[in-house]
Amino acid sequence: MSLKLTILGCHSATPRVNAHPTSQLLEIKNHYFLIDCGEGTQVQLRKYKVKFAAIKRIFISHLHGDHIFGLIGLISTFRILNRESELHIYGPKGIKEIITIQLKLSNSWTHYPLLFHELTSSESELLYEDDNVEVYTIPLDHRIYTNGFLFREKKGERKLNMNAILNCEEIERCDYQNLKNGKDFILKNGKVIKNEDLTSNPPNPLSYAFCSDTCFYPKIVPQIKNVSCLYHETTFLNDKEALAATTKHSTAQQAATIALQANVKQLIIGHYSGRYKNIEAFKTEALEVFENIHLALEGTVFEIS
Amino acid sequence: MSLKLTILGCHSATPRVNAHPTSQLLEIKNHYFLIDCGEGTQVQLRKYKVKFAAIKRIFISHLHGDHIFGLIGLISTFRILNRESELHIYGPKGIKEIITIQLKLSNSWTHYPLLFHELTSSESELLYEDDNVEVYTIPLDHRIYTNGFLFREKKGERKLNMNAILNCEEIERCDYQNLKNGKDFILKNGKVIKNEDLTSNPPNPLSYAFCSDTCFYPKIVPQIKNVSCLYHETTFLNDKEALAATTKHSTAQQAATIALQANVKQLIIGHYSGRYKNIEAFKTEALEVFENIHLALEGTVFEIS
Numbered sequence: 001m002s003l004k005l006t007i008l009g010c011h012s013a014t015p016r017v018n019a020h021p022t023s024q025l026l027e028i029k030n031h032y033f034l035i036d037c038g039e040g041t042q043v044q045l046r047k048y049k050v051k052f053a054a055i056k057r058i059f060i061s062h063l064h065g066d067h068i069f070g071l072i073g074l075i076s077t078f079r080i081l082n083r084e085s086e087l088h089i090y091g092p093k094g095i096k097e098i099i100t101i102q103l104k105l106s107n108s109w110t111h112y113p114l115l116f117h118e119l120t121s122s123e124s125e126l127l128y129e130d131d132n133v134e135v136y137t138i139p140l141d142h143r144i145y146t147n148g149f150l151f152r153e154k155k156g157e158r159k160l161n162m163n164a165i166l167n168c169e170e171i172e173r174c175d176y177q178n179l180k181n182g183k184d185f186i187l188k189n190g191k192v193i194k195n196e197d198l199t200s201n202p203p204n205p206l207s208y209a210f211c212s213d214t215c216f217y218p219k220i221v222p223q224i225k226n227v228s229c230l231y232h233e234t235t236f237l238n239d240k241e242a243l244a245a246t247t248k249h250s251t252a253q254q255a256a257t258i259a260l261q262a263n264v265k266q267l268i269i270g271h272y273s274g275r276y277k278n279i280e281a282f283k284t285e286a287l288e289v290f291e292n293i294h295l296a297l298e299g300t301v302f303e304i305s
Numbered sequence: 306m307s308l309k310l311t312i313l314g315c316h317s318a319t320p321r322v323n324a325h326p327t328s329q330l331l332e333i334k335n336h337y338f339l340i341d342c343g344e345g346t347q348v349q350l351r352k353y354k355v356k357f358a359a360i361k362r363i364f365i366s367h368l369h370g371d372h373i374f375g376l377i378g379l380i381s382t383f384r385i386l387n388r389e390s391e392l393h394i395y396g397p398k399g400i401k402e403i404i405t406i407q408l409k410l411s412n413s414w415t416h417y418p419l420l421f422h423e424l425t426s427s428e429s430e431l432l433y434e435d436d437n438v439e440v441y442t443i444p445l446d447h448r449i450y451t452n453g454f455l456f457r458e459k460k461g462e463r464k465l466n467m468n469a470i471l472n473c474e475e476i477e478r479c480d481y482q483n484l485k486n487g488k489d490f491i492l493k494n495g496k497v498i499k500n501e502d503l504t505s506n507p508p509n510p511l512s513y514a515f516c517s518d519t520c521f522y523p524k525i526v527p528q529i530k531n532v533s534c535l536y537h538e539t540t541f542l543n544d545k546e547a548l549a550a551t552t553k554h555s556t557a558q559q560a561a562t563i564a565l566q567a568n569v570k571q572l573i574i575g576h577y578s579g580r581y582k583n584i585e586a587f588k589t590e591a592l593e594v595f596e597n598i599h600l601a602l603e604g605t606v607f608e609i610s
Contacts, residue, residue, distance in 0.1 A: 014382040015345075017352050039378045040320075040345055047322050063411040065381045073344045076370045077319040094410040101406055105399035106368040107449050144412050 002305035003028045003151075003206050003229065008044035010270035010296035012213075012235050012249075013066055015039050020298060021066035022271060024231070025050055026208060028151055029132035034058040035149060035210050041070035042077050048299060052081060057128060059135070060091030061212060062146035063098070071095075072102050079110045086113040090127050090135075092145045093118040119147060124223060138223055140214035142248045148212065150223060153205035158182055164198050171198075206304060209264070212271050215245065216254035221262045229304045230264040231296065233271035234282050240273075252282040256289035266304070270296030307610035308333045308456075308511050308533065313349040315575035315601035317518075317540050317554075318371055320344050325603060326371035327576060329536070330355055331513060333456055334437035339363040340454060340515050346375035347382050353604060357386060362433060364440070365396030366517060367451035368403070376400075377407050384415045391418040395432050395440075397450045398423040424452060429528060443528055445519035447553045453517065455528060458510035463487055469503050476503075511609060514569070517576050520550065521559035526567045534609045535569040536601065538576035539587050545578075557587040561594035571609070575601030 004027040009020030021038025025045070032054040034041075045052060060068050068091070078087060087110075089095060096116040103109050117127065119137060128135040131154065138148035157180035165171050165179070170187055179185065185193045209224040212233035224230055235249035244251050250258075252269060259267035267290055269282055276282070279295060286293045294302065309332040314325030326343025330350070337359040339346075350357060365373050373396070383392060392415075394400060401421040408414050422432065424442060433440040436459065443453035462485035470476050470484070475492055484490065490498040514529040517538035529535055540554035549556050555563075557574060564572035572595055574587055581587070584600060591598045599607065 013385050015348050015378065017348055039375070040348065043320050043322055043345065063407075064413065065378055065407070065411060068411075069378045069381075070344070073320065073370060073374045076374070080318050092410075094406075098407055098410060101399075102368075102370075102403055105397075105403060106370060106373075108369065 002303050003153075003208055005208065005229070005231075005268070005302040005304065006048055006050070007270070007296045007298055007300045007302075008041055008048065009038050010272065010298055011066075012233075012271045012273055014274070015066075016274065018298070019274070020044055021069075022061075022212060023070065024210065024296075025055075026151060026210075028206070028208070029153060031133060032056070033135070033151065036061055036067040036212070037069075037071040037074060038066045039069040039073075042074045044298070045074075052078060053083065053085070055087075056085065057088045057090065059127070059149050059210075060089065060095060061140070061148060061210070062142060062144055063092055063094060064144065064213070067213070068095070068098075072099055075099060075103075075110065075114065076108060078112065079108065083110075083112040086115055088115045088117060088128075090117045091119065092147070093120045120145075124150075136223075138209060138211060138220055140211060140220065141217045142213045142215065146213055148214070148220070149210045150207065150227070151210075152207045155205050156202035158195065158199035158202055161198055161200055168193065168198075208304065211258075213249060215248040216250050216258070218258065218261060221258060224258075224262045224264065226263050226265075228265045229268060229302065230259055230262065230266070231268045231270065232258055234269040234286065235271050235273050237276065237281060237285055252285040253289055256286035256293065259290045259293075266292040266294060268294045268296050268302065307608050308458075308513055310513065310534070310536075310573070310607040310609065311353055311355070312575070312601045312603055312605045312607075313346055313353065314343050315577065315603055316371075317538075317576045317578055319579070320371075321579065323603070324579070325349055326374075327366075327517060328375065329515065329601075330360075331456060331515075333511070333513070334458055336438060337361070338440070338456065341366055341372040341517070342374075342376040342379060343371045344374040344378075347379045349603070350379075357383060358388065358390070360392075361390065362393045362395065362440075364432070364454045364515075365394065365400060366445070366453060366515070367447060367449055368397055368399060369449065369518070372518070373400070373403075377404055380404060380408075380415065380419065381413060383417065384413065388415070388417040391420055393420045393422060393433075395422045396424060397452070398425045425450075429455075441528075443514060443516060443525055445516060445525065446522045447518045447520065451518060453519065453525070454515045455512065455532070456515075457512045460510050461507035463500065463504035463507055466503055466505055473498065473503075513609065516563075518554060520553040521555050521563070523563065523566060526563060529563075529567045529569065531568050531570075533570045534573060534607065535564050535567065535571070536573045536575065537563055539574040539591065540576050540578050542581065542586060542590055557590040558594055561591035561598065564595045571597040571599060573599045573601050573607065
């Protein structure tokens with residue numbers, strides 16, 4: 001089991017040549033979740049060979065342009081490509097109005113079902129769930145209503161220990177599912193074989209927390225505790241801590257502090273302000289606080305296992 | 306005198322890697338007019354080193370995404386760059402609603418004056434005029450309300466013939482403006498020196514007609530008669546003439562026919578459908594009808610004099 005995270009854009013504010021605003025593609029349990037959609041995201045998807053049709057759910061953190069201006073273009077391109085399957089959009093209240101006014105005035109309604117899930121709550125909500133995965137909002141603190149997103153694999157079935165099972169003649173193939181579900185096996189003579197003697201623990205479920213944009217906001221720590229991977233915005237370095245506070249962004253040191261407090265396995269940082277020419281400086285600063293740091297860079301693929 | 310036209314994007318429908326939708330920058334008489342603004346236009350402006358602040362007027366032909374989806378991003382970037390001067394947007398009714406709903410919901414109102422000029426007329430209108438230039442709509446026939454734009458230099462002042470002027474002792478510097486304006490000179494003895502003996506004709510005013518998107522629509526011919534340069538869309542080749550008709554686009558042959566009928570000096574073609582891999586085929590087809598054909602290609606600069 002693994003998560004695969006592709007960085008499509010990792011910069012803040014305005015797109016520039018070879019510097020795209022926020023967008024990420026998360027592959028988890030056969031889902032392709034698109035997270036944020038700055039201008040040019042559809043071109044980045046083409047560049048990194050993502051099959052458009054695989055994307056069924058798009059999560060938008062907030063309505064600032066560097067996180068959403070590419071959404072209408074992607075929705076329109078899905079239409080031009082004759083998409084038929086449902087597309088679900090999760091984002092702040094108002095997102096439906098932004099998109100539909102443009103589809104209406106261009107007389108370009110989608111032929112595929114376009115379903116909006118508008119968010120208003122300041123408490124964490126379950127947005128999506130199936131047998132394998134669940135997605136929650138992570139309420140953040142930014143200049144406008146903003147949510148991060150927590151993607152969690154569900155705990156899988158226990159793994160069969162075939163050597164032990166084949167040693168016991170009474171266990172048949174039709175019993176396997178009960179064993180995977182954690183049940184003990186009862187022999188005809190009434191004797192109980194403990195499940196842990198016949199199976200082993202499933203892999204630990206993986207989890208990914210996306211936190212952008214936000215000021216330093218320790219309130220999120222309990223919700224993202226122990227996640228396999230945290231993405232946290234680092235718009236500024238420590239030299240601009242005051243500016244980070246007034247614009248409700250974070251410094252690299254603050255992101256690393258959140259990672260440390262939440263005991264996450266690894267931290268990916270991004271959403272760099274264009275004022276910094278040396279992106280490595282973000283990593284250097286964050287490493288002073290937390291060890292396992294990676295820079296979000298366009299086209300980078302993180303395999304999280 | 307010359308016009309300078311920079312092709313920022315020349316493709317139709319969806320942006321792709323190195324294939325941007327319609328946008329052009331026209332420099333005429335110290336104006337920088339942006340025409341259409343598909344997704345990614347602001348990055349193209351950066352790529353081709355256009356000073357953002359120079360753009361004061363943006364003309365949008367219609368509300369299909371490949372002509373407008375980059376506008377909100379550009380408007381937002383002007384804000385981030387602390388623009389203070391007015392920005393005028395000319396486009397179909399509804400364009401103000403599209404932009405303002407996004408500024409409102411992101412709480413990102415511009416600090417500079419953003420002035421919309423919404424168009425509804427099916428007759429040609431004068432959109433802008435100063436001492437040097439005038440801009441008219443060219444009503445087109447597309448699936449939704451669409452205008453092309455006609456940019457015309459005004460006839461300049463007559464050129465002083467300094468040899469003739471210096472031969473006449475009575476003509477002083479303060480008389481020059483009257484001569485430039487075409488007035489004869491009257492000597493103290495009452496004798497008249499004809500203006501054409503003291504000045505020569507000004508250069509012929511240049512003109513540029515932008516016609517996209519539209520079906521084959523000869524009704525525009527009288528308005529664009531004799532223009533220095535015509536841009537006309539060629540979404541399809543002749544093999545898709547029927548599709549061009551149903552989607553209200555033009556073939557290369559049809560664009561060339563309009564150029565021929567209007568007796569324009571040169572024709573630039575673009576807005577190529579992504580189905581054609583060989584763009585040169587558009588030129589080949591158009592050359593069968595009209596001689597002076599140029600392909601719009603990203604980054605190409607046309608100097609029209």
